[in-house]
Amino acid sequence: MQSFDGRTWFNKVTLNEKSYHGPTLTVGDDGYIYFVWVGLDDRINVMRSQDGINWYDKSISDEKSKYHVGVVYAGNNLIISWVGLDYKINVIKYSPSSRTWYGKITLNEYAYSGLSMTVIRDPYKEGWRIIYLVWKGGGGWINSIRSDDLGTNWGYKMIFDESLTLNPFIASNQAKLFITNSEAIHIFLLRTTL
Numbered sequence: 001m002q003s004f005d006g007r008t009w010f011n012k013v014t015l016n017e018k019s020y021h022g023p024t025l026t027v028g029d030d031g032y033i034y035f036v037w038v039g040l041d042d043r044i045n046v047m048r049s050q051d052g053i054n055w056y057d058k059s060i061s062d063e064k065s066k067y068h069v070g071v072v073y074a075g076n077n078l079i080i081s082w083v084g085l086d087y088k089i090n091v092i093k094y095s096p097s098s099r100t101w102y103g104k105i106t107l108n109e110y111a112y113s114g115l116s117m118t119v120i121r122d123p124y125k126e127g128w129r130i131i132y133l134v135w136k137g138g139g140g141w142i143n144s145i146r147s148d149d150l151g152t153n154w155g156y157k158m159i160f161d162e163s164l165t166l167n168p169f170i171a172s173n174q175a176k177l178f179i180t181n182s183e184a185i186h187i188f189l190l191r192t193t194l
Helices: none
Strands: 024-027 033-038 043-049 056-064 070-074 077-083 088-095 100-110 116-121 129-136 141-147 155-163 169-172 176-183 186-193
Touching (some): 024 070, 033 070, 033 077, 056 088, 056 100, 070 116, 088 129, 129 169, 141 176
Parallel strands (some): 116 169
Antiparallel strands (some): 024 033, 043 056, 077 088, 088 100, 116 129, 129 141, 141 155, 176 186
16 A cells, blocks of 8 residues: 555555565665565565556565565665575575576574564765664574675674564664564664664
């Protein structure tokens, strides 16, 4: 669905796709809206749209997950992260122009939730982007790492003194990072200034 103000919604579209996990949306610098989800066969799928109504260019990866995936658009590619069937975190790039998946890496990190990602402009380097990734690690603690090179290398790991029962989500407004999580019936919001 679409909205101009967040209160009135219209143009509901029901896709002929199915998933047991929540899908993820991101908007690219190329003007497309990207829809990424894990299908009933556990494989990662991508489609795109210019208007949010008509969706096309579906591409199906050979990679599999039991959780929802994280996605950002950076460097003319989608950077997609997912938890493999072995619970290890993986990252792959998807080129919308050539419709190819490439550059898969498997991190030495384990996750027990879906992943969430956000991208910000590096305040100290012109044209550079920083990608942040969050997940529920062992013991239920929130974990985060970041990449300064469009998803190839990851570091700066943090383990927050916050536990959760569901998936964490991360977003930014270019000046602050926000992480939401829930424990039992309580919802929490963490914030940091960049």
